Amino acid sequence: MLAEKYLRDAMMPHIWCPGCGHGIILQAVLRAIEKAGLDQDKTVIVSGIGCSSRASGYVNFDTLHTTHGRALAFATGVKLAKPELNVIVLTGDGDALAIGGNHFIHACRRNIDITTIVFNNSIYGMTSGQYSPMTPAGKFATTSPYGNIDRNFDVCELAKAAGATYVARSTAYHAASMPDLIVKAIKNKGFSVVEAISQCPTYYGRRNKMGSAVDMLNWQKENTVNVAAAARLQPEQLAGKIIIGELYNNPAPEFTQQYEELIARLQGGEE
Amino acid sequence: MSPTVKLLQGNEACVEGALAAGLRFFAGYPITPSTEIAEALSERLPRVGGRFIQMEDEIASMAAVIGASLTGAKAMTATSGPGFSLKQENLGFAMLTEVPCVVVNVMRGGPSTGLPTSPAQADVMQARWGTHGDHPVIALYPASVPEVYEVTIKAFNLAEKFRTPVILLMDEVIGHMRERIELPDTPPVPVVERQRPTVPKEDYLPYDNSQDVPPLASFGDGYRFHVTGLIHDQKGYPTSAPAKVEALLTRLQNKIQSNLDEILMWETIGMEDAEVAVFAYGATARSAVRAVRIAREQGIKVGLLRPITIWPFPDKLISQYTSQLKALIVAEMNLGQLVDEVERATKGQVPIKRVLQANGELIAPDTILRAVLEVK
Numbered sequence: 128m129l130a131e132k133y134l135r136d137a138m139m140p141h142i143w144c145p146g147c148g149h150g151i152i153l154q155a156v157l158r159a160i161e162k163a164g165l166d167q168d169k170t171v172i173v174s175g176i177g178c179s180s181r182a183s184g185y186v187n188f189d190t191l192h193t194t195h196g197r198a199l200a201f202a203t204g205v206k207l208a209k210p211e212l213n214v215i216v217l218t219g220d221g222d223a224l225a226i227g228g229n230h231f232i233h234a235c236r237r238n239i240d241i242t243t244i245v246f247n248n249s250i251y252g253m254t255s256g257q258y259s260p261m262t263p264a265g266k267f268a269t270t271s272p273y274g275n276i277d278r279n280f281d282v283c284e285l286a287k288a289a290g291a292t293y294v295a296r297s298t299a300y301h302a303a304s305m306p307d308l309i310v311k312a313i314k315n316k317g318f319s320v321v322e323a324i325s326q327c328p329t330y331y332g333r334r335n336k337m338g339s340a341v342d343m344l345n346w347q348k349e350n351t352v353n354v355a356a357a358a359r360l361q362p363e364q365l366a367g368k369i370i371i372g373e374l375y376n377n378p379a380p381e382f383t384q385q386y387e388e389l390i391a392r393l394q395g396g397e398e
Numbered sequence: 399m400s401p402t403v404k405l406l407q408g409n410e411a412c413v414e415g416a417l418a419a420g421l422r423f424f425a426g427y428p429i430t431p432s433t434e435i436a437e438a439l440s441e442r443l444p445r446v447g448g449r450f451i452q453m454e455d456e457i458a459s460m461a462a463v464i465g466a467s468l469t470g471a472k473a474m475t476a477t478s479g480p481g482f483s484l485k486q487e488n489l490g491f492a493m494l495t496e497v498p499c500v501v502v503n504v505m506r507g508g509p510s511t512g513l514p515t516s517p518a519q520a521d522v523m524q525a526r527w528g529t530h531g532d533h534p535v536i537a538l539y540p541a542s543v544p545e546v547y548e549v550t551i552k553a554f555n556l557a558e559k560f561r562t563p564v565i566l567l568m569d570e571v572i573g574h575m576r577e578r579i580e581l582p583d584t585p586p587v588p589v590v591e592r593q594r595p596t597v598p599k600e601d602y603l604p605y606d607n608s609q610d611v612p613p614l615a616s617f618g619d620g621y622r623f624h625v626t627g628l629i630h631d632q633k634g635y636p637t638s639a640p641a642k643v644e645a646l647l648t649r650l651q652n653k654i655q656s657n658l659d660e661i662l663m664w665e666t667i668g669m670e671d672a673e674v675a676v677f678a679y680g681a682t683a684r685s686a687v688r689a690v691r692i693a694r695e696q697g698i699k700v701g702l703l704r705p706i707t708i709w710p711f712p713d714k715l716i717s718q719y720t721s722q723l724k725a726l727i728v729a730e731m732n733l734g735q736l737v738d739e740v741e742r743a744t745k746g747q748v749p750i751k752r753v754l755q756a757n758g759e760l761i762a763p764d765t766i767l768r769a770v771l772e773v774k
Contacts, residue, residue, distance in 0.1 A: 135624075135635075137633065137635060138635060167622070168618065168619075168620040168622065169618055171617050171618070173465070183624070183626075184624055184626065184635065184636065187622055188622055189468075189617040189618065189621070189622055189623060190622075190623075190624045190625065191465065191468065191617075191625045191626075192624070192625065192626035192627065192628070193461065193488075193491065193627065194461070194487055194488055194491050194627055197457060197458070197461045197487075197488065200453065200454075200457065200458035200459075200461035200462055200465075201461045201462065201464060201465040202465060203425075203451070203453070203458070203461075203462050203465065204423070204425060204451075204461065204462030204463060204464060204465025204466035204467075204468075204469075204473070205465040205466065205468060205469055205617060206465075207423070207449050207451055207462070207466065208422070208423050208449060208465070208466035208467075208469040208470075208471045208473070209469035209470075209471075209616075209617065209618055211618070212469070212617060212618050229454055229455060229458075230454060230458055230461075233453075233454035233458070386444070386449060389444050390444045390447055390449075393444050393445045394445065394447065
């Protein structure tokens with residue numbers, strides 16, 4: 128059973144609120160790991176700080192729960208020092224894109240073989256509801272009591288522009304199809320980003336009058352369009368819609384592979 | 399075989415020492431006056447099967463070093479004051495999670511961007527208390543190019559033995575000065591390897607409080623352990639239970655405090671009959687040696703106290719001489735940092751004369767000599 132194999136009993140119960148989407152997304156990550164056939168002893172899960180980043184403690188691998196925003200920098204050290212390890216980073220919208228924004232774009236640029244899952248709940252949940260770089264303009268948070276003036280990132284466009292070689296988006300509602308996207312992200316030899324839209328009924332949902340967790344899941348269903356379907360729609364039909372599915376898949380030379388080749392070349396005495 | 403004789407900078411000697419100690423991973427970010435360390439390692443490491451990476455910033459360099467060390471690699475980063483400030487966040491992470499690594503700070507004048515190419519001993523207190531929270535720290539401070547080589551090896555040894563980051567402080571003038579150095583074929587001090595767990599995997603406690611320094615498994619070896627910057631129990635899982643918090647923080651202090659004999663290093667000159675002592679470290683100690691020699695020629699009974707380990711502070715270096723001293727001169731290139739520690743260690747038994755200078759120039763031997771003549 129998936130839970131018995133991959134969850135740490137001693138760490139249960141988890142700290143996530145009732146209705147939180149993070150558990151659904153973590154399940155999709157574990158299903159993907161199983162489906163991709165990763166060796167449990169050769170897989171390292173790295174996370175930063177925040178609600179989503181607590182996930183590293185719950186799963187039965189070598190796990191590294193780092194400082195706020197720095198997960199990708201720690202993961203880069205792990206992967207470069209021991210390239211045979213599979214490295215998966217679990218992070219949130221604030222962790223990856225505010226305090227960790229610089230590490231995020233440079234990990235993309237480097238195309239290092241790390242798979243990053245961004246749990247995007249549009250809010251800082253751990254500190255009880257401040258706006259994040261993924262909180263849409265106009266939305267409410269404890270630090271945007273008059274509506275958010277900041278604009279939000281599109282993390283998938285950002286990842287693509289910065290050099291990630293596999294980019295996909297899914298939502299907690301689409302739990303059934305999310306694992307396949309993550310499997311492809313894992314299989315991509317390079318830097319992969321999967322944005323997983325999550326619901327935070329406790330802080331984001333309540334403040335923005337989005338109803339219950341079920342209502343928020345329905346919102347995810349109604350406001351997303353699969354990338355294949357989107358291709359057949361006119362721009363005005365797509366206004367306000369979130370495109371999900373595989374958004375970009377364009378392999379390029381991978382960092383640690385190139386470093387291994389450099390070592391081989393130098394130790395072969397060619398230079 | 400006879401040793402190779404070279405004319406090296408302190409920064410280059412640090413590279414030689416690190417490689418002799420078994421360094422296999424370096425992450426850094428360009429900053430004067432430490433950049434030569436990164437430059438040399440970018441060339442040397444891949445040749446020995448190690449890895450070099452220039453990260454996007456100083457914070458990331460420190461993070462990558464910790465990640466690499468957790469896979470079993472001996473790891474190091476190097477920086478200067480502004481970068482050392484940025485490293486403090488993850489330096490604290492390494493202390494709490496007990497991940498061995500070496501952090502070199504080739505100091506410049508501060509605060510802020512300060513004096514990028516001038517010497518100052520301005521970060522000795524930052525080395526002690528730069529990161530938040532109660533924590534132990536080991537900081538070493540060599541005074542010559544050959545000593546940089548040897549002390550770098552010792553820094554790795556202490557890091558691996560005590561599962562802790564070790565800070566190596568270097569003066570800008572030591573980092574950039576060239577001196578004759580003999581590089582032996584085998585390291586002049588035995589190289590220490592980190593202790594690995596031998597228990598069955600299901601019994602492994604990465605933070606076992608029954609020993610000072612629990613063995614550290616490597617990622618990928620099948621132990622599947624958790625590392626977190628939250629206060630954790632013996633298994634590595636987060637806890638806020640007061641007894642468990644106390645057990646961890648106490649052990650972290652004890653693993654350093656109960657092994658001072660192994661950690662503390664110093665040199666003394668002429669202390670057998672000294673009535674006056676000069677306390678100085680790093681480049682300042684070189685001026686102090688000259689001042690002591692000239693004063694001795696004039697018949698003044700003066701000696702030198704030179705700590706090589708500055709943290710934990712070597713109280714014993716001071717206390718063993720307090721009864722024979724009528725004055726103690728503390729010379730440092732800052733506005734008064736270690737002098738307060740010296741004063742504390744004397745327990746008020748010896749008057750202290752401060753020779754402090756923070757103008758970007760070395761303290762000249764004459765300046766220290768004048769102080770000796772004043773207090774003799």
